[in-house]
Each structure stands twice: as structure tokens, then as C-alpha cells.
Amino acid sequence: MNQEQLIILKTFMYPSEAYALVSKLESEGIICFLDGENTILVHPFLSNAIGGVKLKIRESDLKAALALIEETERNFAQTVNQSEKPIPEKFSKGFVKVETFCPDCDSINVFRKKMHPQQILLAILLLPLYLPLLFLTKNITALIVVMNGNNRQFI
Numbered sequence: 001m002n003q004e005q006l007i008i009l010k011t012f013m014y015p016s017e018a019y020a021l022v023s024k025l026e027s028e029g030i031i032c033f034l035d036g037e038n039t040i041l042v043h044p045f046l047s048n049a050i051g052g053v054k055l056k057i058r059e060s061d062l063k064a065a066l067a068l069i070e071e072t073e074r075n076f077a078q079t080v081n082q083s084e085k086p087i088p089e090k091f092s093k094g095f096v097k098v099e100t101f102c103p104d105c106d107s108i109n110v111f112r113k114k115m116h117p118q119q120i121l122l123a124i125l126l127l128p129l130y131l132p133l134l135f136l137t138k139n140i141t142a143l144i145v146v147m148n149g150n151n152r153q154f155i
Contacts, residue, residue, distance in 0.1 A: 006056045008035075009065055015040060015053050022055065024072060030065050032057045 012018040015037045025032045035054040040047050047053070057065050 004058045004060055007059050007062060008054045009057050009062070010055045010069075011052045012055065013047050013052050014044065018053055018055050021069070024068065025057070025065060028064070028068055030057060030061045030068070032061075032065075 009032070010018070010021065015034055018034055018037075022032055022034065033056055035056050036050050037053050039050060040053055
């Protein structure tokens with residue numbers, strides 16, 4: 001009986017990160033399994049201790065698996081590059097690109113306005129003046145409400 005050696009194709013921190021690749025490999029007929037999957041599902045904090053989840057395949061499937069991973073990554077990069085639109089001229093100065101996406105159109109070109117250093121300094125200097133107002137408004141509200149037996153009256 002000839003048993004092939006299993007090799008580690010890739011390592012992941014959590015099993016959920018590996019499921020997409022496992023699905024892709026299995027759809028192409030490459031037999032694979034996740035080593036340490038159940039341990040990390042039960043005790044996620046052990047991921048670093050045991051070296052993460054290891055995606056293992058047969059040694060004979062290595063070339064096909066690497067080619068599949070490379071093709072998938074190349075297709076993903078092309079899709080991302082095609083979906084990015086050029087940055088409008090009005091956002092070229094005074095705006096910072098935000099690492100998120102628009103909830104309305106799913107665009108990844110999201111910007112926020114830059115704050116000038118003077119605005120940041122002013123906000124830091126005025127913060128100590130603003131904080132007491134928060135506590136003062138709570139006290140004023142408490143003084144306005146007067147308890148009259150079981151009924152509350154507002155003055």
C-alpha cells in the first residue's frame with residue numbers, strides 16, 4: 001500500500017479563513033483537509049499556540065493547488081482593479097482616503113475631509129472647557145424636576 005505524504009499548503013489563524021480555499025480546491029478535485037480545525041473552533045485562543053489551522057494536501061497535488069491559488073488571486077486582483085474608479089479631482093486635495101466602503105453603492109473610494117492642525121489643537125484646548133458642561137447640564141436637569149408626592153412636576 002503506497003501512502004502519499006501530506007504537506008502543508010497554507011496556514012490560517014482561524015478555520016473560517018480557510019473554508020473558501022478548501023471549497024475551491026475540492027471543487028477542482030484536490031483532496032484536502034484542515035488540521036487543527038476542531039481544536040481552534042472549541043478553543044480559539046489556542047490558535048497561536050498550535051500554529052493555526054493547517055491546510056494539508058497530498059504532495060502530488062501541490063503543483064495543481066499552487067496554480068489554482070495563483071489563478072484565483074490574479075482574478076481577484078483584476079476584479080478589484082476594474083471596480084476602482086479614478087479619484088475625482090475635487091478629492092485630490094484636502095481629503096484622506098478611508099479604509100472602508102460606501103454603504104449605499106459599495107464603492108471603495110470613500111474619503112473624509114482632512115482636519116487642519118489648527119483645528120485639532122483648538123479642539124484639544126477647548127475640551128477641558130466642554131467637559132464640565134456635560135456634568136452641569138445633568139445637574140440642571142435634576143434641579144428642574146421636583147418631586148411632589150408620587151407625581152413629578154416640571155418647573
